[in-house]
Amino acid sequence: MHIAVLLAGVVDPKKPLPLPASGDWRDLPADPSVSYKLSPFDEAALEIALKLRESNAGARLTALVTDGARDVALMRAVAALRPDRVLGLPTPASQRGDPAWLARQAGAVLREGTSMPDLVLIGREHGDMDDGMVPAYLAEAWGLPFASLALQAQLAENGGWTFLRSARASDESLCLPAPAMASVTNDKGNRLRHPLMKNVLLAKQQRFEQVSPQAAEPPPRAMLAEATPVQPASRGAHSCRMLQGSPAEQARALAAYLSSSSPDAHVDH
Numbered sequence: 001m002h003i004a005v006l007l008a009g010v011v012d013p014k015k016p017l018p019l020p021a022s023g024d025w026r027d028l029p030a031d032p033s034v035s036y037k038l039s040p041f042d043e044a045a046l047e048i049a050l051k052l053r054e055s056n057a058g059a060r061l062t063a064l065v066t067d068g069a070r071d072v073a074l075m076r077a078v079a080a081l082r083p084d085r086v087l088g089l090p091t092p093a094s095q096r097g098d099p100a101w102l103a104r105q106a107g108a109v110l111r112e113g114t115s116m117p118d119l120v121l122i123g124r125e126h127g128d129m130d131d132g133m134v135p136a137y138l139a140e141a142w143g144l145p146f147a148s149l150a151l152q153a154q155l156a157e158n159g160g161w162t163f164l165r166s167a168r169a170s171d172e173s174l175c176l177p178a179p180a181m182a183s184v185t186n187d188k189g190n191r192l193r194h195p196l197m198k199n200v201l202l203a204k205q206q207r208f209e210q211v212s213p214q215a216a217e218p219p220p221r222a223m224l225a226e227a228t229p230v231q232p233a234s235r236g237a238h239s240c241r242m243l244q245g246s247p248a249e250q251a252r253a254l255a256a257y258l259s260s261s262s263p264d265a266h267v268d269h
Helices: 040-055 072-079 099-110 134-142 197-204 247-260
Strands: 002-007 060-065 085-088 119-123 146-155 161-166 171-176 180-184
Touching (some): 040 119, 040 146, 040 180, 060 072, 119 146, 134 180, 146 171
Parallel strands (some): 002 060, 119 180
8 A cells, every 4th residue: 555645845934034036935946045844734644644554554655745845854854754755846936836737747756657646645735825726636637536624534444545524514524435635634633743763863864865857848728927916905094084973873884984985994983
């Protein structure tokens, strides 16, 4: 059994970022000058993968790191939890948040012949700036049945997978055939364990395989023609208006004012 987990580091909020030469933070360099941490969702996906390996004899685990693959500290943190294989697939700055690029590149890395792993786990947000669209896109591109927002995963008796999900009214179990893919959300039941100190020391001596993205890329089916930055609303641009009368009269006046005023209007009452 082969289990794969896709991890995308997020920029470490405790360390300053180098200002890109262009002045545009979207051009943040994909190099070792930027420090990364695992997001809570990636930590949950990794913990579930580790539990599955422990409970299924002969299972092997591959961890594929995309964003932050050149951050040695991040790679060591993943390796200290002892996946069978830790790979880095550095994401070029120009391809950040592009699920089509990730589907082509990560798919080529994870496939063994023509077969995908028996299970692919991924955090519910993977380098897509909180859109949450990447996991579903990858599952569709790879032809895998997909479960979203999984809390736990188990091997089913029929050889497929059972995923516990938190639905709106109650928890539910979703059964999918293998191979399958699931996005994982964080929960107290899948909080990432702490590595053993001996494994931390071993990870410091480990060398990590960096996968070079395939050079030949098909032309994109859609290209951004123009992007106009949204201008933030200026506060305090309008003078205040004092509302008078009873509470009911003030409420009616406030409702009328808000329905006809600009978003940055300010009212004191």
